[in-house]
Amino acid sequence: MPINESNPEAMDWLAAELADTLDEDYELEISEPALSDEIRRIYKRKHPDALDRATYFRSLLELQAELIKLHNWVEHTGEKVVVIFEGRDSAGKGGVIKRITQRLNPRVVRVVALQKPTEQEKTQWYFQRYVPHLPSGGEIVLFDRSWYNRSGVERVMGFASAEQVEQFFQDVPEFERMLVRSGIRLIKYWFSITDEEQQLRFLMRIHDPLKQWKLSPMDLQSRVRWEDYTKAKEETFARTNIPEAPWFVVEGNDKKRARLNCIRHLLGQIPYEEVPHEQISLPDRVFNPDYDREPLPEQLFVPNHY
Incomplete structure (x- = not known):
């Protein structure tokens, strides 16, 4: 349409x-009644050229209409798509994933956000716990963080040894080439924000009780180890930016522009097109004159408080 x-x-x-x-x-x-007015004013002052709501939502809805076409094409053709979202804490990965999936069928588009590995998983081949989540034909899988945990948080926080990190760097290019050879379209995004922007977003989360769950001890450590994460990112790009699965960097300081730019770019990476579908018409309801519906007990109903 x-x-x-x-x-x-x-x-x-x-x-x-x-x-x-x-x-x-x-x-x-x-x-967000508990959000500090002062932090809100600072944040708005730092983003004076933010998109107005009407422009942002109009653009978002148009892109989401295209995502529906992509979703239908993937399901119709049996394509397999993996999209990886990486980046610093609070960089906006979850926000764009939410906007991508908002109007799509969760049976076709799945989000994978794995917890830290169990003791059993720590004994397995490193990529083993990710493999069961890869798409079958007709599916799109969005990884909210991925196997790149090894070259990021695991490396910086000391959860992986230098030998394990080096083995990862040797293995991951061939692992991703195998995925691509199997017919998976693999797209990798890195959301990039500045030190100052991350600090502001963390402060907003700290002062908002509805968002404090987003802050973990690991997130707070990322502030302390900012430079270590930068070095880890640079080596990750240098050793895993392969032609079969290149990295794409999304500038994330402006949340709304980052979402729109990422979705638009994602749509451009896949040669989807509108697929034929049968015209839908609502059938007539069948009425049985001999049927009387039994009244339900009052206690089954949710009280009408509003």
Whole structure:
């Protein structure tokens, strides 16, 4: 459904979706009563050229309409897609993943965000715990962090030895080439933010009780070890940026622009097209004059408080 002024039906849909999405955004904003006013003012001062809501949501909805076409094409053709999202803590990985999956079928598009390895998994081949999550035909898998934990947090925090990290760097290019040879489209994004921007976002999380769950002791350590993470990132890029699966860096200081730029780029990496589908029509309801519905007990109903 092309969205332009010559298509009134599409414009009406866009207007309705825009209003609904704006309502959700306002709801999120007013649900942060404990957020420091001073931090909010600082954050807004640091982002004076932020996109206005209407422009952002209009662009997002248009991109999400294209994501639906991509989703349908992957399901129709049996393609297999893996998208990796890496980057510093609070860089915006979760935000873009949420916007990608927001209007898609979770049976087709899956998010994988693994916990730290169990004692059993620590004894396995390093890539073994990731393999079961790879896509079957007709699936898109989004990794919110991935096997690159080994060259990032595990390396910096000392959870992996120097020998294990070196073995990872030797293995991962061939592992990814194997995935590509098997027919998987592998796309890797690194979300990049500045030291100052991460500090602001961490402060906003600390002062917002609804977001404090996003901060772990490991996240706080990432502030202390900023330079160590930088060195780890640089070596990761140098040794794993292969032609079959290159890295793409998303500038993440502006959250809204980062989301739009990443989604637009992702759409450009896959040669999807609209697929044929049967016209859907609502069938008539069948009425049985001899059927009387039994009333349900009152205690089964959720009370109407609103």
